[in-house]
Amino acid sequence: xxxxxxxxxSTVIFALRPxxxxxxxxxxxxxxxxxxxxxxxxxALPGGPLASDEGLAASAARNLLETTRxxxxxxxxxxxxxGPDRSDSADERTVSVVYWALVRxxxxxxxxxxxxxRWFVADELPELAFDHxxxxxxxxxxxxxxxxxSRIAAAFLGETFTLAELRGVHEAVLxxxxxxxxxxxxxxSSGRLxxxxxxxTGGRHRPARLYRHDQSIHLAENGPLTxx
Amino acid sequence: xxxxxxxxxSTVIFALRPxxxxxxxxxxxxxxxxxxxxxxxxxALPGGPLASDEGLAASAARNLLETTRxxxxxxxxxxxxxGPDRSDSADERTVSVVYWALVRxxxxxxxxxxxxxRWFVADELPELAFDHxxxxxxxxxxxxxxxxxSRIAAAFLGETFTLAELRGVHEAVLxxxxxxxxxxxxxxSSGRLxxxxxxxTGGRHRPARLYRHDQSIHLAENGPLTxx
DNA sequence: TGCACTTCTGGTCAACCTGAACCTAATGTC
DNA sequence: GACATTAGGTTCAGGTTGACCAGAAGTGCA
Numbered sequence: 272x273x274x275x276x277x278x279x280x281s282t283v284i285f286a287l288r289p290x291x292x293x294x295x296x297x298x299x300x301x302x303x304x305x306x307x308x309x310x311x312x313x314x315a316l317p318g319g320p321l322a323s324d325e326g327l328a329a330s331a332a333r334n335l336l337e338t339t340r341x342x343x344x345x346x347x348x349x350x351x352x353x354g355p356d357r358s359d360s361a362d363e364r365t366v367s368v369v370y371w372a373l374v375r376x377x378x379x380x381x382x383x384x385x386x387x388x389r390w391f392v393a394d395e396l397p398e399l400a401f402d403h404x405x406x407x408x409x410x411x412x413x414x415x416x417x418x419x420x421s422r423i424a425a426a427f428l429g430e431t432f433t434l435a436e437l438r439g440v441h442e443a444v445l446x447x448x449x450x451x452x453x454x455x456x457x458x459x460s461s462g463r464l465x466x467x468x469x470x471x472t473g474g475r476h477r478p479a480r481l482y483r484h485d486q487s488i489h490l491a492e493n494g495p496l497t498x499x
Numbered sequence: 500x501x502x503x504x505x506x507x508x509s510t511v512i513f514a515l516r517p518x519x520x521x522x523x524x525x526x527x528x529x530x531x532x533x534x535x536x537x538x539x540x541x542x543a544l545p546g547g548p549l550a551s552d553e554g555l556a557a558s559a560a561r562n563l564l565e566t567t568r569x570x571x572x573x574x575x576x577x578x579x580x581x582g583p584d585r586s587d588s589a590d591e592r593t594v595s596v597v598y599w600a601l602v603r604x605x606x607x608x609x610x611x612x613x614x615x616x617r618w619f620v621a622d623e624l625p626e627l628a629f630d631h632x633x634x635x636x637x638x639x640x641x642x643x644x645x646x647x648x649s650r651i652a653a654a655f656l657g658e659t660f661t662l663a664e665l666r667g668v669h670e671a672v673l674x675x676x677x678x679x680x681x682x683x684x685x686x687x688s689s690g691r692l693x694x695x696x697x698x699x700t701g702g703r704h705r706p707a708r709l710y711r712h713d714q715s716i717h718l719a720e721n722g723p724l725t726x727x
Numbered sequence: 728t729g730c731a732c733t734t735c736t737g738g739t740c741a742a743c744c745t746g747a748a749c750c751t752a753a754t755g756t757c
Numbered sequence: 758g759a760c761a762t763t764a765g766g767t768t769c770a771g772g773t774t775g776a777c778c779a780g781a782a783g784t785g786c787a
Contacts, residue, residue: 275551276506276549276551278504278506278594321504321581321594323503323504323583323592324583325583326581326582326583327579327580327581327582327594348578348579350576350724351555351576351579351596353549353554353555353596354554354555354727355551355552355553355554364551366506366549366555366596368579368581368594368596405723405724408722408723409722409723409724412722412723413722416722433764434764434765435763435764450745450746450747450748451763451764451765452747452748452749452764452765452766452767453745453746453747455764455765455766456744456745456766457744457745460744472754473754473755474754474755474762474763474764475754475755475756475761475762475763476753476754476755476761476762476763476764477752477753477754477762477763477764477765478753478754478763478764479763479764479765480764480765494636494637494640494641494644495633495636495637495640496578496633496637499582661735662735662736663734663735678775678776678777679734679735679736680735680736680737680738680776680777680778681774681775681776683735683736683737684737684773684774685773685774688773698783700783700784701783701784702733702734702735702783702784703732703733703734703783703784703785704732704733704734704735704782704783704784705733705734705735705736705781705782705783705784706734706735706782706783707734707735707736708735708736
């Protein structure tokens, strides 16, 4: 009854890199090892208290930078978790505003530095602190839904890319193979792609045309909140 | 820099009632007149500080009950707003976790009592306090999106209803007319409806069969968060 | 009683979308 | 130059969608 309520911001960060065993693209998530009770020693989402003069999204981006040295290509609010049971300690309850972010693989490599930070494959996580397992599960659900009707897959890729590369992102996120011809038809008719005159050569096969995304289209459509 | 951060929970409450002029179904929203600065006299979303021992959703439901005497048929988190600029006063910043709720019209009538509470048609709102106009706009956007792929329209109706009544809800939310025959076909093939043996008589036309929703299907699919 | 009127309900049709299969094009390798 | 491999394009069947039509079954009125 007399408990205080603390406000924290955490972030689920996704990167796309080959799985260690299968070499196929998989989603990776960086976690931070807790160095104090409760849940000391368990892995948790990067996050921290909200600075008094910054916005929620800014706090997520700052914390992401501090813990993983990364800047997100895409950042969106996921959910605010505030059950009275998820307390840090007996006399303090924490409400967490959680964001989810997408970063490029090159960036993810550069971010390996942090000593208490380690990257995990998103579907092979260890036991996490607090309710963070549920949070990651929900973030994965949102990502898998959103990749189908937005162009957020672009956040995993560079400026230009082949349709096979873009398809690889979708396949890794959705965890199923997609028909190349049908995928091409869908992407071409979506109007989100712009064909360039460049080609990706070097493979032992016909070169693939490079595309880029139409920059005038937002990564994801969030209605009236698009600007935030 | 030295400002404190307060945590509040607000709710955008939707009911469906005939428009005062056109007599057509429209979305209504209850607002509360502010009795203190800042924005004294302006209308604002019902809400209040989070009690220390309750969950976020519970706080929204309690506040909804206190200000409008209503219990929601549907309640879902909308977004957490926390820009550093939306402060109540110079030295205190407020982070608002906003929910949106759907209530039945009968309930909405009973809720007229509150003296500083008034219902407005959702697209004809006056100037609102803080960033509440944006919040309502976003809630409307979410509602209009969600009504197309979930069965939340049921929250506006009673236990049983005719297809015309259900179509009326969709038309009012989406603000466009729908073909009765095609709407029927879609609803029937969705598997969400169960036909009853009762009919609605009394109109000067052929009686309409009454349907009810399949209770085993959730109002809205929220993935891993369905239980919360 | 019979007719007008209204909405319910079931159906058709063309356009579009989707998944699946197949074919040709263009490169590197041997 | 033959071959393996992936890019890129076409076709076909099945399902879905919007537009429209017509009979069914009530109420109200002559």
